[in-house]
Structures are given as C-alpha cells and as structure tokens.
Amino acid sequence: MSVGTPLPRLSDQGPVLAGAQVLPAPGPLAPFLPGSGLRRGSLVSLSGQGKTTLALSLLSAPVAQGAWAAVVGLPELGVEAAAVMGVDLTRVALVPEPGPSWPNVLAVLLDSLDLVVVRPPRRPRPAEARRLVARARAGRAVLCVLGGWPEAPDVALAAETEAWVGLGRGSGWLRARRGRVVVTGRGSAGRPIAVPCWLPGPDGQLAARGPAGMAVAPEAPEAAPWAG
C-alpha cells in the first residue's frame, strides 16, 4: 500500500492535524519511521516487554496537536503513566471492556478518531482483520495493535528491555528502563533498525539514549523521596 507522498514537516502544520497524512511520532523514533511519523490508514503492531509504555508514548504527540485517540481492551491501563507521558486525557476515550462485539466497536472508532490502540480480546479471523484495516484506511485512522494480528503490519515496533535502573537490593526505586525499540517497516523500510532509548526515562517519557548514554539514575541508591 502507499499513502501519499512525504509531507511537510509537522512543525509547519499548525495545531490542527485534520489535513495531515502523517501523525507525529515520538522524537527518538520519528527518523526511523516511513514519513517520519505514523501514516494515516496504516497498521502498526506493538510487541515486546514495554509495549504498553511504547503505546502510551505514541499517543502523546498526536493528541497534543488536536488528534483524538482511543484505547480499547486494556482495562489495566495506567492512567497516571499516560498523564506523565504527556497524554492529554481529555482527548483519549477508554473502552476497557469492548465485549464480544469488539470488531464493531473498533470499526466505529476507526471511522471517527485519528488513532486507536487496541489489545484484541482474541486473535481476529483474517477476514475480520482485513475489514478493520480497510476501515482504518477509509477513516484515515492509525490502528495500533498490541498482541496477535493475522496481517503483516505496515510498521512493527518491538520493545526490548535491557535493564531497569535505580533499584538496588532493598534500596532505591525504579527510575528508568534501559531498552530499545526495533522498528521494522515494509518494502524499502524492511530492514529492522534498533533504536536505543529510555522506555521510559526518569521523567516518565520516552527518551533517546545516545551512544554516550544519558545522565540518569545513579545505580547507587538513595532514600526514596516518597517513603516515610
């Protein structure tokens, strides 16, 4: 599939995304994505340990620029983690228990919103999956799937955890996770690229992790600020 030609940079587009073909992606990942963002009408798969944090990071930039999003089938979503990630929660609908008719729920959301994150309650049948992807394309929404999906995605993002830092044996607290995101595209972008990043960093947001590393989380533990 192809979705238009590369577009002007997002910073030129002003606050409303309605006309844009590409939704903005988190800074560290954007250079490695086709079109430097999430193309409308595309299917994005999220996997690996850390995929929920990754999913939240994908929401924040589009929603901040006026997009509408929904998270479906994730009753345990950490609302506070989303807020700390910078997600404007007033523009995110949560459908924690979509029920047996979840494909229909998804279809309605793909028709009307810009970005839909879903953890399907079961693996969809190929015909169902095709129908939903077609719906996303027609509604110009991005469908992000956590978990099994029978079709090959346009972009696959796999989170990998190397180690949590900040926690000792009986001391400190979880401050950041050192990890990477492996980006695999389709066609010309088919070669997997591993992007080292903090997932999340000590401020709760996705952050780039250059070769020099980032000044984060002295492994020497301190007293936790909230204890006592």
Added chain:
Amino acid sequence: MGGVVRTLAAWCPDWPVTAAGFGADVPVAVVAAGRVVACSAAARDAGVLLGMRRRAAEASCPGLRIVRRDEGREARAFEPVVVAVSALVPAVEVTRPGLLSLAVFGPARYHGGEQPLAAAVAARAQAAVAAACGVPEPVVQVGIADGPFAAGLAARRQAVVPPSGTAAFLAPFPVTVLGRPELAGLLVRLGIRTLGALAALEEGPVAARFGPEGVRAHRLARGLDDRPLRLEAPPAALVATAELDPPAERVDVAAFAGRRLGQELAVQLEAAGLACTLLEVEIETEHGERLVRRWRAEVDLDASAMGERLRWQLEGWLSGTAVEAPSAGVTRLQLRAVAVAPAAGRQVGFWGGRSDADRRAVRGLDRLRAMLGPEAVLTGMVVGGRGPGDRALLVPWGDTRPAAPERAPWPGAHPVPPPALVHRPPRPALVTGGDGRPVGVSARGCLSGLPEQVAVEGGRPSPVVAWAGPWLYDERWWDPPARRRLARFQLVDEDQHAYLCCVERTRWFVEATYD
C-alpha cells in the same frame, strides 16, 4: 423529616450465589466474562475478591466451585420471594434481584410495630428463599429506616433505625455507598469521605458546585428522599406499551417484543428532562389477567436498565418455576415511569465540538456509548491518592468531568515513572524468602526475610534481582471497616519484569506492572 417514607428493605446477601442453589458455607464464585461477580462467605474468607479473574480466584481458594452468571436465574428465583412478601404486605418494590423494599407505615400498625413487621418479613422471605433455591437456612437481612436508600444500608446492618435517627445512622458510611462512583471520587478528593461530612455542608454551595446530582446525594446523606417531593408524580403519563399479536407464551418471545419499550420510555423522559427512579412493569394476558411489579432505581434507570428490568420481570413471571404464572399468553407489555427526578443531565460542551474532526469524534463516541452503555466508554483523569489504583479516576464519557486537580504533592504517593499497567483488582502473588516461606512485614516494617523469589498468579517462581521497600501504609485509619494496613514493594525479577507489590498480613498482590 416531612415526606420521607419509612421504608423496610429485605436483602439477601450474595444473591447470585443463593440463586444458584448454594449456601454461604460452600466456597462458590459466580463468574461472568471471566471475572468474579459474586461469591459466598466461605469463598470470601478464603481470599476471593469481587472482580478477580476466575483463575486467580481458583488459585486463592482450592476447591472453589465456579458457577456461570445467569441473570435470568437470579430474577426467576427472586420472584417467589417477592410474591411471598407481597402476600404479607402490599406494594412491594424490587430494587434488583436480591433486594426489595416496601413502605412501612400501614403494615407496621397492622403487625404491631416495626420490629414485629421486620421479623415477619424476614421469616416469610427466608422460607421463600429456602423453597425457591433449595438452600437450607438462607440469610435474609431486614432493616428499616427513612427512605429506601437508608433502608438498604440498614438491611446490611440488620438495624431498625428510629424515625428521624436516619441522618445519624448514615453519617459514618463512606460516600461510595451512594452508588455514584464519579461523584464519590470527586468528594473523596475534596476530603468529604463520609455521608456525615457531606450532610454537614450547606445545600446552596453543594448545588452550585456539584449540580443536581450533588443535590440528590446531599439529600440522601441527610436522610431525606433523594428527590423533591413535588416531582414524585410525573407531570404527564410517561408510558411505553407494546401489543403482542400473537400472544407470547415464552420469556424470550415476550422480551424480544419488549426490547424497544425501554428505548421509547427513555426518549420520552429525555424530552421532559427527567430520569426514572421508580419503574412499573405491567403485563396483560389473553384471559385478562394483569400482573404489575415496581422496580426502584438505585441510580437513574436508562434505556438499557429499563429493558433489563422488564426482561428480569418476564423471567420471574413466565418461567416454569413462577408462583403466580399467568394462565395464558401475554398480549400487552407496558413500562411506566411512576416516579421521576430531574435528570442529572449531561454537560454539553465538555470536549468542545469546534472543528469538524472534534464533531466527528464526539459523534462516534456518542454512538459507541449508545451501543455499549454509558459505563463502557470512559475518560481518565489523575487524582490524589497513594495506591496506584487510587490515583486514577475513570469518568463515563460525556458525563460531567470534575475540575482538573492541582498538581499538589500527595504524601506517600509512589514515584515517577508510574506503572503502565494497574491491575484492578490486584493479582495475587507469592513472594518468598530464602527459606521458601512467604515474606511477612511486621507493624514496624521489619521483614521476616529478604525477597528471593516472586510468582504471579500461581505462575513459575522467578528470582528477584532487585527490590526496595517496605513502604508502610495505614490507609483509612479513620474508617475501621475500610482500614487497611499494608506495605508496598517494588520488585524486579530475573527477566526484568518490574512490579509494584503490596503485602497485607502475609498475603501478597501485584498491584501494578511497569510494562
């Protein structure tokens, strides 16, 4: 207390369990969509919690019997109980299968006072439950107070609250008993935790800050009826009727024909700006029999809730076990709003609707809300609280959204970054020390051993590579029934799975996962 009706409530605890034919001493959990929706006292003692996953419940209570939820069965089994109590006292209203209420005034004089009436109702209901469900010595609790809301709570305590003593009786209850989670969340955040604290506020400011919903809660908290009396009788006949031709003999056929009635009545109510608080279900048969039953709302009845009451009632009347089964097919179904209140209303304009994209989104979400019901589509907000679950408030999409909280420091809240997954309810876990025994925490925060292994929901134990804690919490110490003392830990296992755990006595739970 002018105008508040003395009300008796009879409550069968854990009705879904009793309706399935089990007593309180058998460990039973009633499950819907993989989650526990009700359990027996024996199962509760073994650590089964409502909302738990089926597998987790089975892990925490060996020998647990699992029963699939059947709302039709619950309604069918309750109908004989309603009939039995109706034979004693007329004008019985059903709140939901397992809870009924009735006005006390006349009957109490006839039976020689409120206590004898309560005893008579309890005995009658108990016998009916035993016969209908085949459970020996079922529990039926009866309470009397001013108004149905207070009576329901009195039944939980098996208390006869003296007239005009209702406000004092209600004062210590937490605001969550109002059954309005979003309002309760907001009140708790403002430090108004009990009905007494809510009742102590003045009505004017309550109306200004919380709107009609708040005024109704405020009236309930003061032991008044939840609606102004002049609205007791609807201004116009609010009725939806369906004629059935051919007559329906079976529940499913009648229920199918009645599907649209709830919707029709809801449309009429909405046009009048009203919400139904007491619903009358009536059927007529070929032989001219008329059966009527009243259903009282705990919160306002919307279209789907009214349709559900109708279906439940049809189950009660038309199924094979019915006591008062009609002798012929049903020719007419009718729903009538007997009592109404001003609708709490939906704040239009929240979430704007400025651009086309906004309007499209709002339309789509409204459609979804109509498809799935008002509780299914939510928006989240962060509020003050200590536990990970306390810090999120989920508000139905389209409802009044409480004002955004200031970012005030909350002592004892867990630190940034917050966990990406918060388990509701917490997942049972086992954290063991070097000796293979569960790690315990003393009241002073001393550990019985260092955490060495963690197993989540009966899974494979994994070595703990890093941990911190215990952070001690004494939550709601001012409210003995809700008081919890617990200790929290952060744990990272060998595979770099990071958890926020809590231990209460020696019972461990994973409250959240840093995914």
